[in-house]
Amino acid sequence: MGEPATAPPRRRALLPDTRPWHSSRDFRLLWWSGAVTMLGSFLTFVALPVQIKELTGSAFAVGAIGVVELVPLIVFGLYGGALADALDRRTLILWTEAALAVLAALLLLNTLLPDPMLWPLYVVAALSSALTGMQRPALNALLPRIVPHDQLTAAAALKGLCWQLGAIAGPALAGLLIAVAGLRPAYALDLLSFAISLVLVAKLRPSPPGEQAEKPSVRAIAQGARYAWSRPELLGTYVVDIAAMLFAFPLAVFPFLADDLGADWALGLMYAAIPAGSLLVNVTSGWTSRVHRHGRLVLYASAGWGLAIAGAGWAGNIWLVLGCLLLAGGADAVSGLFRTTIWNQTIPDDLRGRLAGIEMLSYAGGPQLGQVRVGGMAALTGLRPSVWLGGLACVTCAGALSAALPALMSYDDRTNEHAVRERARRGAEGAGSAP
Template sequence: MQKRSGEAVAERRTLRSRLGKVFLDTRPLRYPAYRRLWLSNIVTSVGAQVSSVAVPKQVYDLTGSSAYVGLAGLFGLVPLLVFGLWGGAIADTVDRRRLLLVTNGGLAVTAVLLWLVAAAGVPSVWLVLVLFAAQQTFFAVNMPTRGAAIARLLPLHLLPSAQALGTTVFQLGAITGPLLAGMLLPLLGLPALYLIDAIALCAALWAVLRLPPLPPNEGAPARAGLRSILDGFRYLTLHKVLLASFLMDIIAMVFGMPRALFPEMAERTFGDPPGGGVALGLLFAAIPLGAFVFGVLSGWLHRVQRHGVGVTVGVVAWGVAVIGFGMSDALWPAVLFLAVGGGADLVSMVYRSAMLQAAATDEMRGRMQGVFTVVVAGGPRLADVLHGAGGAVVGTGAAVAGGGALVVFFAILAVFCLPAFWRYRAPQESDEPAEKANAE
């Protein structure tokens, strides 16, 4: 009887081991502090996507003008660019747990204020835009602070798995947030979306409250001014591996993100009726859906030690997928190419984020995460301008395929010019957490 019981236990362990090689590596969730931070990330990312639907809808309802909706995008982008950098500098000078409490509290307060404005029917579009800008300011400081905290909560060898968990959650938010908003909007109304977001953010605030203190280490800057930000850029230029990781992301997104051409391609290439249809929704959903599926099946990522190689392969695969999308005349192959591209982008992002966490010193992690936030936010928006202009000049298919080819060319050129990036290996495995405070 005991023999059979032992065999059953051994079989279960073997099955778990095999599944762990395929599915998402959940070992980082064994660390209580990281688990709390990760759970709060779920709420924050889904809430951000809900707001990205609710605010444009409210602005359009108030004005009836798409120009004002575009202005809302500008009110969201400028704080993200400015305070992403400054927020990273702040994260290097103060207790990161305390800063997360302040910024999460700010996100919750602005969500409550947006709810009050919508519920009271206040007809001021400028008030909505100002509150949205304030919310994005808190978000811009919150994101690099969260990123900089991860390496203090986990052993370095688990960083790729942690980044896969975080990226998968982000992609899940990109899918479920808009869908949730779209379903609840006709049922509950616009004010209810803001109220749900506010309640969820209060729950996230409770999770952050239970994190251990994360004070700055010795050698951290005393204040977060312009000099501190410039020191971060100086540090970046002296560390070629970090510089190359940002350069790879810029190459992939600026030349290879074709979303500005989705509306025209949906109608003229894939047969959507004027005003939008199924093809448009599938094109926008394909990249995050592919990234999410690859994230769920990312159990193998942590076994790759050559992170520079992993980033390069991911970026080149993204470029090839974009070429395939640009050359597609039928909808389903086009969606498949975009989904594969989303998976390749997830692989690249996981390794880039892990390199950023491991290669940067703790007193610089906040500023590096701030640069990361700006690159991630700014690259696709610059791509919108380039692809929009390129599509008008040479046609949508040629602009997309040409952009993908440029991604492949410049990625290979970057690795050739910065060979240290290609040779970069992950830190050796250690069972000790970065911070003893991560204990229960």
């Protein structure tokens, strides 16, 4: 597959760069598969805690879902990364998707019982988290194989739309379905989404491992960790993400913040504002393909996220709070977009799965630690300081990291040795496959 040299016209700077759609059939299949399953998964994301609440009436029982999900996600994420480098990535995605469909069917069957049981809900939540951990590295590692090197930023933006559309539409649809028809339609639609996704994934071309692929093992995982440690700019992307989530992820106190503002009616809007801000960035992301200093944008966006969260903690008007959360979502999308681009453009293919597993540590651990931080700080310093002080801490951390990690601050995909090497390798592969 050759590397198209043309970039999107400047007059379309605010429109998404859709070149990956036109250049890669597999990217289109993967995008639609992700969009469908993301919508279905958010239906279950809402339905599962609602069902536990109905069965137990306990907030602690509902919160325990996060506990049973976190460890499997981290452990199997690391192992899934090693599997993604050792096995056919399409096959791994297909089998884990099929297993997730079986779990969705079990949730539906349990709901159809005269007296639904509680323990299967926790078992399914833990197994789903483990399978997601095994699958996500293969999904992330597949992208650089099916999209031309110069279109990876555009592909990351288009892929981000899957999550944002699901995060906005899924909970809204779930709330309506559960209120009108109960839990069963939500689980049934999730099962249907997996069935559709399986058909789409089955049409992907095989993606076998390289000839020198490492067998899945602790040694293979450690090799990936050593590679990450040897790359300061790569390590910086993980640290920036973890710091932003640790200091400035206040979702746990949103219900209390809504009460403090006298705006209980706006709680749903508060949860939707961050993904909505991310969505706005991705649907106006044509400019991102012309950015080359990706590390600088990651740090600036992290500081922007912290400032916006601090503003949400200071603001005394619900509409100002929603505006700040919208800005925070936009900054988070920019940071995530360019972190993903750095990963996809510079990590060698034979290590891509294991590094994707390591990336999951920031995805999974950062938000969970952030929830603990904001809840504990709210008890010690009060609700508002727990939000705005955390935002300012995020800004301070971004500034400190910009000084401590000059390799990230100066990263340029036109000159970075790892990006240049991967670009040359992809170009050689394209020339070799040409008739």
